[in-house]
Amino acid sequence: MMSTDLSSYRDQHFKGSRHEQEKLLKFTTTLYVGNLSFYTTEEQIHELFSRCGDVRRIVMGLDKYKKTPCGFCFVEYYSRFDAENAMRYVNGTRLDDRLIRVDWDAGFIEGRQYGRGKTGGQVRDEYRTDYDAGRGGYGKLLSQKISPNTGEVAR
Numbered sequence: 001m002m003s004t005d006l007s008s009y010r011d012q013h014f015k016g017s018r019h020e021q022e023k024l025l026k027f028t029t030t031l032y033v034g035n036l037s038f039y040t041t042e043e044q045i046h047e048l049f050s051r052c053g054d055v056r057r058i059v060m061g062l063d064k065y066k067k068t069p070c071g072f073c074f075v076e077y078y079s080r081f082d083a084e085n086a087m088r089y090v091n092g093t094r095l096d097d098r099l100i101r102v103d104w105d106a107g108f109i110e111g112r113q114y115g116r117g118k119t120g121g122q123v124r125d126e127y128r129t130d131y132d133a134g135r136g137g138y139g140k141l142l143s144q145k146i147s148p149n150t151g152e153v154a155r
Contacts, residue, residue, distance in 0.1 A: 004087040024106040032105040037096040037134035053082020064114035
């Protein structure tokens, strides 16, 4: 059986002490879901996560400039038990041909639905060097160096 223990990841932008964050994580009913395809819909997420219990709401992660999906979301359950089931059974499963990552979240706060990267999306997508069609192609920093005329990477 997969663990529902807390991972070592902590939100660096959490407003409060490390102790307060730890306490919230132990009782939260909110999950962070990462490594989603930019094309995965809220309906697909609901379909998958509602198999573990009653979903209260889903907040899609958006590019802060374009307001388009950028590969993450928050899933909030009514009960901790249902959230634990999702951690246990959904983390590491495939959705839209991608292995998704599920982790505890201290609770959604307005504004957290936006990507924190310089270009508006997720920070990790700016540094990716491989081609990933489900997440918009090449990483943002690399694609800015690709010549629009030749398609070659500038060195």
